Amino acid sequence: MTNRVVVTGIGALTPLGNNVKDFWSGVKSGKSGAAPITRFDASLFRTKFACELKNFDPTLFLDRAEVKRMDPFTQYAIVASDEAIADSGFNVNEMDPFDVGVIWGSGQGGMQTFEEQVAEYALGNGQPRFSPFFVPKLIANMASGMISIRNGYMGINYTTVSACATSNSAIMDAFNYIRTGQAKIIVTGGSEAPITAASIGGFCAMKAMSVRNDDPAVASRPFDVARDGFVMGEGAGALVLEDYDHAKSRGAHIYAEITGAAMTADAYHMTATHPEGLGAKRAMEIALKTSGMNFQDLDYLNAHATSTPVGDLSEIKAIISLTKNEKNKVQVSATKSMTGHLMGAAGGIEALICILAIRDRVIPPTINTTEVDPDIPQSVNLVLKEAIDFPVKAAMSNTFGFGGHNSIVVFRELA
Template sequence: MNRRVVVTGLGAISPLGLTVPQLWEGLLAGRSGTGLITKFDASGFPSRVAAEIKNYHPANYFEPKEARRIDVSHQYALVAAKEAFGDAGLTSQDYDPIRAGTIIGCTNGGITTLLSQYELYRQEGSRHLSPFLLQMMFCDMMPSLVSIKYNLQNASYTTVSACSSGANAIGDSYRLIQRGDADIMITGGTESSIVPFAIAGFCKIKAMSTRNDQPGKASRPFDKNRDGFVLGEGSAIMILEELEHAKCRGAKIYAEIVGYGMSSDAYHWTAPDPEGSGASLLMQATLNDAGLEPTDIDYINSHGTSTLLGDIAETKAVKRTFGEHAFKLTINASKSAIGHLLGAAGAIEALICTLSIRDNKIHPTINYETPDPECDLDYSPNRVTERKINFALTDSLGFGGHNVALILKKYRP
């Protein structure tokens, strides 16, 4: 059974705003969501840049008691899910709970809670620890909270595959609906890891940009002078439905998901395969799953992290997979504007693909100033590209060689 799966609702909280319209407006305007870290004193770190969410106040979304019982990463997922439900015009009367589920990706879980509670434990022992500590730090609490709030009784779990977690969640949700195990899935990713411990870890492997004097220009994928990624935070949630289920309730349809692929570099813990062979295998597998030829793809929302090795390897993978057609593609890198959302990265980039398909607009890769001879494709540098998009591919290439891609299609009845 291969049922058609469509996107009917979107929600996001990001460094460019607290809603999807704010995110999309900021991307098209070429705004940067990166800046100097304000969450803590980062003066002692080599990298002092991050893409933080601004003007977020839990009291605007949660009762005080509720906010104290859920980590900020959980909060982001619930905020994005609420927007997605509203955007889809979806209520509990519109679905059978047994046929509805949720899968949400995350990398570090409730790391903010974990570190603050550990410090409390170190100083005062266990007596003052929160009774909600375990719930707040576990990765699997994200879908658990969403399933409880919306009475989703089908599959409910977390995908953890580093930077590919959110894309994995969407892909797994797509499969459940496609093969008839569910009719509707609430899916995406969430992350809030801008904490000293995580920044220190990424600095130790020299993965982060040290362009502290130009924080708004620190993330510059495919630019010759890139020097590392910028850590971001946020959540993106998509509502996926079986086509007939969506049509029966009169839902608006953004796009259709038609392909899901995975591969492994089997190369190194943090470095990509320098020839991009694992990523190329991924892209070909996703094309095969969708029943498409390379020439069918119009647009790629790249992983594009702004690391020296990663951007070259990804460019090689695109050229290996698409041949001469690679030079006809429009490619962009959302991380240039919003940083790297880790477990939410693949989800927010799939959401951005959906908006690009709807509007036939590809947002700019900002901060692209000096071409790199080894990155010689069209990365939509500093300009919005308007072109008809029938098929878009988004790839996520996670630490450890975990590779995931999705193909989305302009919906046609």
């Protein structure tokens, strides 16, 4: 006997909006978050644009002393988790604090802190000039730690790292701990602050990002025949997962139920997905089996599709193999076309998109795709250009990461 797990709170900090309401409005309207980089001088870089947060001031949420002690990826985690916790409305003081945990994800951790401190060391002609906050700000687990400290949650607490599959890995772990009775509530999701010279420079060197510097807003174009790479994004997505009986007993608002999740490995390449999507297919199959569903029972699939030539097609091949290339009702969209790729935080915000699609019966679009790759068959129902009204009762979120990580989560309307 396992416990049912539901979502009772959500929070967002994204290039399309600094809260759930604004984020969802931007996603539904097909808004692009891409623009020239303002965080540093990117004029000499191959890619000069990204999806940055807009009008974000951490001092509106944290006092100045706290801001100085936190890398931006931790600041983002606090802002998004604060919104999700407030939305959920639970009071830890009315519970055993050991029943409440945090499982948070970040693919890179404190990249900005690392970059700044190493530069400071270099400018000091080799003399040690490191801040005593260097290590605490840098380490990837600090976001989960600070959420716990800020709120007094004394249960399960750790960080997942699986590149761009990170947030879904965190959500899956939280799901499993609650359904096996080891926690009643877990705050989960992910945050990333990768728009730094070192991070952008590294991905430029790999030739992984789009170079449409003349028109950043249309650069991310998943499934398009002329796609040329992903667009970097930043931010955080947070969910409060809760034991169903506990949520029901306190009269909590329930957005959706998590019914299944799975992880597999491609065991193929450091950075490329398996060309036939074998690992992705198996992960989707396991997540659906855990949910007691078939692929045809889904209504919406939020694709990982980052706008890379190889990656988009491998995911499509995985989908086709599940449907046997037969016509079906599952609608597919790639919202990274609007948000950019938030790396370790991508699954966090895309889980929210699935949940809100179920709530509002709306499927957001894939923007910028003007000519669909001819290798994508018409049996794949791509939602392009504009959002559509659709009776979404079940949705799947796909995430894949460097190292061959595949992580899938399935959400369903509460029955």
